[in-house]
Amino acid sequence: MPIVILLDRASKPELVRAELARSWPRARLIFYQRPVTAVELVSGVQSALLVRLRQRDVRDHIGQEMELRRELNHRVKNILASVTSIFEMTRRGATSLDAFTDDFRGRLRALEKVHSAVFHAAEGAVSIGDIATLTFEPYRLVGQERISFSGPLMNLGRESGTTLALCLHELTTNAIKYGALSQPEGRVTLRWSVIDGVQPELALEWKESEGPLVIEPARAGYGTRYVRSALAAVFGRLPTIAFEPDGLRCSAQGPLSRLSATDSSQPR
Amino acid sequence: MREQSRGPAFMRILYLEDNPLLAFHVEQMIEDLGYVSAGSLSSFAELKEKFQSLQFDAVLVDIDLVDGPTGPDAAAWLQKRGIPAIFVTGQAQVAARHHDISLGFIEKPISPSDFAEKVELFRSRSTGS
Secondary structure (H helix, E strand, C coil): EEEEEEEEECCHHHHHHHHHHHHHCCCEEEEEECCCCCHHHHHHHHHHHHHHHCCCCCCCHHHHHHHHHHHHHHHHHHHHHHHHHHHHHHHHHCHHHHHHHHHHHHHHHHHHCCCCCHHHHHHHEHHHHHHHHHHCCCCCCHHCCEEEEEHHHHHEHHHHHHHHHHHHHHHHHHHHHHHHHCCCCEECCCCCCCEECCCCCHHHHHHHCCCCCCCCCCCHHHHHHHHHHHHHHHHCCCCCEEEECCEEEEEEEHHHHHHCCCCCCCCC | CCCCCCCHCCEEEEEECCCHHHHHHHHHHHHHCCEEEEECCCHHHHHHHHHHCCCEEEEEECCEECEECCHHHHHHHHHCCCEEEEEEEECHHHHHCHHCCCEEEEECCCHHHHHHHHHHHHHHHHHHH
């Protein structure tokens, strides 16, 4: 704390100085002894004010940095928790080490790609079209033009976008392993639309066709269970996953406000 | 005595978590232990909105939810309604401060043995053993 001290003509500067330095060891002391000109005093006060302002700047800066560090720590822990969950759940369903490796790598890549997309997007919002493009991109050789998607420009918040990307990844790999994309003529269409109303809603549908005859598996695998749980979390309602004979259909619908909301834990 | 004979399957556990991957994983862990997963919700607001239509006996709660650091508020709110909570969080210090509204906390990333041990607290509390 800077302090400006105005000493009387008769006082002994050394004594006062020593006494004050003892009482306020960390203060920045500026002494003036009478007679003092107005200019001298004003310059002393101004310099003291400047010191104080700088101190406040530094304090605010440190405060912001601490806030950012806390936020970063929180995000890193969250990502590690996500990866741990992917690991545990992949391990649980794996039939061999090779199968585990392929599935785990694919899921981590999907997570990494959507993270980059969200990071580069303005204000952490990413469009459904972008999510579809980056999720289907590794499978273009396999899928050729067999995966098509269409819908209006629609931005999702970071968390919703990340989850949707992971869901599309699961649906795509499932379609390649067991569904429409396991046969050369099979196709997948992803469509989304906005349903107007007092509270507008987003509807999204994944539909497979011209694949092998669909038989509902006796026990749902990681992909199906994850898609059901994750879409319920994102849309606020359970999705419909129907093993229709001509191809799997997965549809979800929920309030737009919920899907486009940006993460509240973002630094403000 | 009737309470004692209840199997763990009667314990329905809800999870408040804003990360769907974790929610998915924890729902599975709940069922692996023989309890029933009552699903997951991502915010305190959603809990209040859906509370009447949900059936659950205990809750696992993350500190940070979609509507902010509202986990402790949710735990306190549920405590008033007789539903016990355990925090699941990366912020152990924050959770430790809220021991009055929870039976404890499980640290993230979740270790299966720690998870099983802590969730058991719900059962010992409900059977009074």
